[in-house]
Amino acid sequence: MDASELRRKQKEFLFPNVSTYYEEAVVLESGKGLTLKDVEGREYLDFFGGILTVGVGHCHPRVTEAVIAQQKKLVHVSTLYPTIPQIELAEKLNQLRPTKEPVKSFFTNSGTEANETAVQLAKVATGRTDLVALRHSYGGRGALAVNMMGNKNYRPLQSEIPGIKHAHAPYCYRCDFGLKYPDCGLACAKDIKNLIETTTTGQIAGFIAEPIMGVGGFIVPPKEYFEVAVPIVRNAGGLFIADEVQTAWGRTGEKWWGVQHFNVEPDILTSAKGMGNGQPVALTMARASVADKGVYNTISTFGGGPPSMAAALATLRVIEEEKLLFNSQMMGKALREGLQGLQERFTGIGDVRGMGLMQAIELVKDRGTKEPDAPGAARLMEATRKRGLLVGKGGLYGNTMRIAPAMVVNRSQVDDALRILGEALAEALRQ
Ligand code: PMP
Numbered sequence: 050m051d052a053s054e055l056r057r058k059q060k061e062f063l064f065p066n067v068s069t070y071y072e073e074a075v076v077l078e079s080g081k082g083l084t085l086k087d088v089e090g091r092e093y094l095d096f097f098g099g100i101l102t103v104g105v106g107h108c109h110p111r112v113t114e115a116v117i118a119q120q121k122k123l124v125h126v127s128t129l130y131p132t133i134p135q136i137e138l139a140e141k142l143n144q145l146r147p148t149k150e151p152v153k154s155f156f157t158n159s160g161t162e163a164n165e166t167a168v169q170l171a172k173v174a175t176g177r178t179d180l181v182a183l184r185h186s187y188g189g190r191g192a193l194a195v196n197m198m199g200n201k202n203y204r205p206l207q208s209e210i211p212g213i214k215h216a217h218a219p220y221c222y223r224c225d226f227g228l229k230y231p232d233c234g235l236a237c238a239k240d241i242k243n244l245i246e247t248t249t250t251g252q253i254a255g256f257i258a259e260p261i262m263g264v265g266g267f268i269v270p271p272k273e274y275f276e277v278a279v280p281i282v283r284n285a286g287g288l289f290i291a292d293e294v295q296t297a298w299g300r301t302g303e304k305w306w307g308v309q310h311f312n313v314e315p316d317i318l319t320s321a322k323g324m325g326n327g328q329p330v331a332l333t334m335a336r337a338s339v340a341d342k343g344v345y346n347t348i349s350t351f352g353g354g355p356p357s358m359a360a361a362l363a364t365l366r367v368i369e370e371e372k373l374l375f376n377s378q379m380m381g382k383a384l385r386e387g388l389q390g391l392q393e394r395f396t397g398i399g400d401v402r403g404m405g406l407m408q409a410i411e412l413v414k415d416r417g418t419k420e421p422d423a424p425g426a427a428r429l430m431e432a433t434r435k436r437g438l439l440v441g442k443g444g445l446y447g448n449t450m451r452i453a454p455a456m457v458v459n460r461s462q463v464d465d466a467l468r469i470l471g472e473a474l475a476e477a478l479r480q
Pocket of ligand 1: 100158159160161162164187188189190259263264292293294295321322
């Protein structure tokens with residue numbers, strides 16, 4: 050079957066609401082490191098990693114071998130029976146934890162499930178139900194997760210789940226208060242107090258926030274944001290849930306967890322994506338004293354399955370042995386400097402932001418009005434693809450390019466990506 054036949058059959062046999070990138074979807078067949086090949090043999094430099102998921106490169110041999118070995122030994126028993134890889138992983142995560150207090154873990158298969166588990170736990174542990182989430186956030190595709198979402202693009206027609214309040218996003222480039230950091234005094238974080246006092250009983254179950262908002266367009270809060278927000282939440286009896294589906298595993302450079310850049314500790318942390326380098330595996334981790342309050346019966350048929358646990362263990366070993374936290378920091382710095390250079394050349398780049406290997410450029414029609422340039426972003430997607438570079442698109446307005454290569458990326462690949470981006474920007478923005 051050639052690419053056009055596969056694209057035609059995709060339209061015929063798959064749900065039409067599964068959106069794909071590009072006017073003509075790229076049908077991929079194989080991958081190695083940062084290189085992907087499509088069914089027609091064209092090669093691409095992958096700077097999106099299947100949405101920040103292939104963190105140690107496509108088909109990393111250590112991860113692949115670990116999964117194959119586990120597949121031959123034991124594939125499935127369910128959460129009704131403990132297994133060696135599951136216990137080893139939970140013990141390892143306790144060593145890597147971002148909290149002083151030891152943690153306990155629960156494994157599932159997707160970020161959606163991880164977040165739903167976290168919220169259930171926060172409600173049971175506190176005996177309260179109100180939740181604060183962030184505008185511009187992405188929480189997943191379950192009913193609860195969709196209701197927590199702060200993005201119309203992913204909220205289908207469905208009934209509201211009561212008790213979810215949306216705080217202003219720490220989106221400095223488009224501040225809801227029209228203020229500028231640091232003169233703003235962190236107004237967005239302080240407003241959470243008002244939100245809780247005016248729209249809830251005054252007591253909440255928790256506050257769920259991504260340390261850097263991923264789907265929202267890699268929105269990085271001011272460095273003191275969580276130091277202001279989290280005490281407000283705790284004063285109202287709530288727990289802080291860090292949604293690290295995108296930001297964990299070294300993605301933000303230097304640290305294992307995104308939240309560690311913000312001088313706060315989470316009570317509950319969720320993750321998925323990069324955890325198993327592409328195997329479906331997700332984590333809900335909580336301070337032991339919080340996890341111990343989760344007194345309700347639960348089960349996950351596939352959660353914590355041996356092959357996905359083996360994939361996660363192997364991925365963590367690769368991150369440690371190949372010193373990828375450091376590489377993510379260094380290559381992230383090189384990527385960021387290159388993007389800032391492009392911002393000097395192209396007035397259509399309104400903002401450059403990110404941390405580590407999670408960098409974004411936000412395209413605008415005019416730097417003064419900041420009118421989002423979604424058509425420019427769509428053209429840039431085509432122009433990069435044509436030149437063999439894959440990047441992501443995101444943001445509420447569809448005008449933010451998300452650039453997040455696997456953490457094994459090297460300097461010459463960063464330089465290649467920046468060169469291609471420069472050429473593609475010249476074509477797409479007509480500058
Ligand atoms: N939280 C965040 C921050 C995410 O980016 C995503 C996925 N984009 C999810 C939750 C949901 O994860 P999944 O698609 O694995 O259900």
